[in-house]
Amino acid sequence: MSEFNSFLNSIENEDHRKKLRHLFEWIEMQYSDLEPVVKWNQPMYTFNETFIIAFSKAKQHFSIMPEAACLKQFKQRVTKAGYTQTENLFRIKWDQEIDYNLIGDMIKLNMEEKKDYTKFWRDYK
Numbered sequence: 001m002s003e004f005n006s007f008l009n010s011i012e013n014e015d016h017r018k019k020l021r022h023l024f025e026w027i028e029m030q031y032s033d034l035e036p037v038v039k040w041n042q043p044m045y046t047f048n049e050t051f052i053i054a055f056s057k058a059k060q061h062f063s064i065m066p067e068a069a070c071l072k073q074f075k076q077r078v079t080k081a082g083y084t085q086t087e088n089l090f091r092i093k094w095d096q097e098i099d100y101n102l103i104g105d106m107i108k109l110n111m112e113e114k115k116d117y118t119k120f121w122r123d124y125k
Contacts, residue, residue, distance in 0.1 A: 003036045004043040011057055016094050020055070020062060023098055027053075031107055045107070050117045052110045053103075061091040066106040069122050073109065077102050 004024055011017040027034065027045060034045040034052060042065075044054035054065045065071075068088050071078070075085065081099045083090045092098060114122070 003038055007038065007041075007043045007057075013094070016057070016062075019094065019098070020057070023055075023100075023103075026100060027103070027107065030104060031111070033111070034107070046120075047111050047114065048117070049120070050114045051120050052114070053107055056089075058091075061093045063089045063091050064103065064106075065089040066110060067122055070106050070110050070113075074102065074106055077105075 004021075008017050008021055008024075011020065024036070024043070028036065031045070034047055037044055037046055039054075042054045042056055044065075045052045051067065056063045056065070065088055066074075071085065071088065071090065077099075078085050078090045081102055082096060083092055083099075085091070
């Protein structure tokens with residue numbers, strides 16, 4: 001978690017900071033094979049040196065980026081959870097509940113699909 005302290009400390013609202021800290025702690029407890037790293041000023045998790053999931057923050061929400069190929073498979077669940085989304089990310093408003101099962105399923109899918117992957121990002125055609 002210490003890898004993310006600078007990012008977390010940049011969140012002014014203490015409740016927002018605690019919410020993301022709890023999410024990161026949960027991810028690290030559930031998926032101990034993931035490595036927390038910061039790249040391009042974004043906290044993210046990698047597995048065998050390949051990208052799994054990343055996060056960013058904004059005033060009204062935080063965003064989760066599991067890669068477009070993964071997010072596409074969860075589009076309906078993201079909508080059902082009440083989150084807005086683009087092709088590459090989905091947003092959770094600070095006052096919304098976090099769907100940990102959804103995030104966990106995305107992580108598991110990426111870890112499984114990319115277990116033998118040698119590049120950081122998926123190839124897009």
